[in-house]
Amino acid sequence: MFKKMAQRIAESTSEVIGRGVLVTDENGIVIGCNVRKRVGTFHEPSIKVMQENKPSVTDREEAKKMPGVYPGYTLPIQFFGKVIGSVSISGIPEEVERFGLLVQKQAEIMLREQAFLESNLIRERALRDLVENVASYDGSQGMSELINMQGKELGVTLSRCKSVVIAEMKSWKDESSENAYQVMVRELRSAFSHPRNVICPQRNRRVTVFVTPHRPGTNDDVTLNIENTAKSLVENLEAKGITVDVAIGFPANDMNGLAISLRSARDAMRLGGLLKMNGVISARNLTSEALLDMLPVGKREEFAHRTLAGLEGRSDYEEMRDTFLGWCESPFASGEVAERLSMHRNSLQYRLKKIRALTGKDPWNFKDAFELWAAFVLKNISEENQG
Structure with a gap:
């Protein structure tokens, strides 16, 4: 040096x-x-x-x-x-x-600063290695002791980590990308300030966090607290001109759970992007989409085309899709859905009936509605992957 x-x-x-x-x-x-x-x-x-x-x-x-x-x-x-x-x-x-x-x-000051920077870089590389080892963990291979030991060498107690959060910077104003990224990292450290949290800056303007809860609680409590913290983080950064998406994995109780949490957070970030979601994206809200994403590409494209054949190619396809997906969020509250979509209640009913006429699938029948929802989601995923 x-x-x-x-x-x-x-x-x-x-x-x-x-x-x-x-x-x-x-x-x-x-x-x-x-x-x-x-x-x-x-x-x-x-x-x-x-x-x-x-x-x-x-x-x-x-x-x-x-x-x-x-x-x-x-x-x-x-x-x-x-x-x-x-x-x-x-x-x-x-x-x-x-x-x-x-x-x-x-x-001497320049040497100490350089030593500090190199030490941080070495630690960041070691943390990235730890994150990837957790991501590839397979319980059948019995590697948990080695991964826990690797964590302890870095001062990390993985057994206390109960969920994984991934933040990704999407856009920024008035600053270079590196400066904006450093602002995001600082805000993230402030938001997830528990000393036992593991915060690992990564490539592609991402940061991975292994979260240790501030206080004990159920898995739902842990996830809800993380979601609220993430929402505040996104709002604070938005006020600084920095747009960030935050993906939250499933809660974890052991090494296998932590590996699943990390992989589910990565999947949530990817699927959220494909489905044009932004802000806070929680894996627990994308369970069905994640299952559909596991289907072979050919099968899902065939199903989506067969189900939506009557709508594909129409100039109002996106309008019909967005109306139906919005309605699926509250299928028994037409007034609420119409207000959220900024349309009259009768217009909502008209579009749903039009979807039934063009596809042969009844939005008021659970099985038909599920098939329509799955077809729209699969088509969105396929189109974004192709793009």
């Missing part, structure tokens, strides 16, 4: 103080310098500085005795209490000595 940072340390500090700066490794070899041709040369004054762990002045007469060395001021660089190299400022010692502490501390 030090060798990777040395050139940046030398150039950035040189720009600040307007003097020549070089950085050496523990052997006195120059590994960073504002004059790049000096990289790889030997800087003799650094050896004494590192051995004694204290600054040293090189005057003009001393510099003449050492090839490739200029007058200046050299200081040790420490990293977590250990001397790992040196930094030297060229110039009249009396003039550059005043920059010494500034340059030394700047170099």
Whole structure:
């Protein structure tokens, strides 16, 4: 890490103080310098500085005795209490000595920041590996102990996690995607602030969260609390110009349940996208759609075409589809459905009767209504997959 940072340390500090700066490794070899041709040369004054762990002045007469060395001021660089190299400022010692502490501390601060960033990146990669291991967990292979051990090495207690949440950033305003994503991650950490929650930023502007409840409760209580938290998160981010979808998996009581929760959250996010859902998408509300999605592609396309043949190709197809799917949400409350769809109650009845006439399926008959609903859903899924 030090060798990777040395050139940046030398150039950035040189720009600040307007003097020549070089950085050496523990052997006195120059590994960073504002004059790049000096990289790889030997800087003799650094050896004494590192051995004694204290600054040293090189005057003009001393510099003449050492090839490739200029007058200046050299200081040790420490990293977590250990001397790992040196930094030297060229110039009249009396003039550059005043920059010494500034340059030394700047170099050490940059190293600590880089170490922190690399440590976070390593942890994030390890967390992503953990998430994928949970996703691929198969109870028949008896891998739960190894996955739990992997979690404990990262300070994670998976047995306390009762559900999985996936947040995905869809759009943003006024900022770069990276800045907006960091805002989303911060808001997510604030919303799901329990110290035992596992929050794993991932690729494709997603974040996966293994949720530990704040208080005990039934599975329904846990899911409801997560849904409410997710709704607040979506609203807060919307106010900041960032649109996010949040998928919530089934509740979990063990490793197998946690794996199912993760996979169901991923399926909910995917199906929600195919069905043009947004905001908070809960797996428990997509059980039937998930079952239909498991059908072979050919079978579901054949069923959808056969059921909806009388509607396909019509200019009012989408209007009929949306009316029927809206009606399915409250089939015995026509007035409520009509209000939600912004139409007169009689218009709703007219469209439902028209669907019956064109498809031969009666929306007021449970079996026929289910077949119509399934056909519309399968057609939506197939069309989005093809798109």
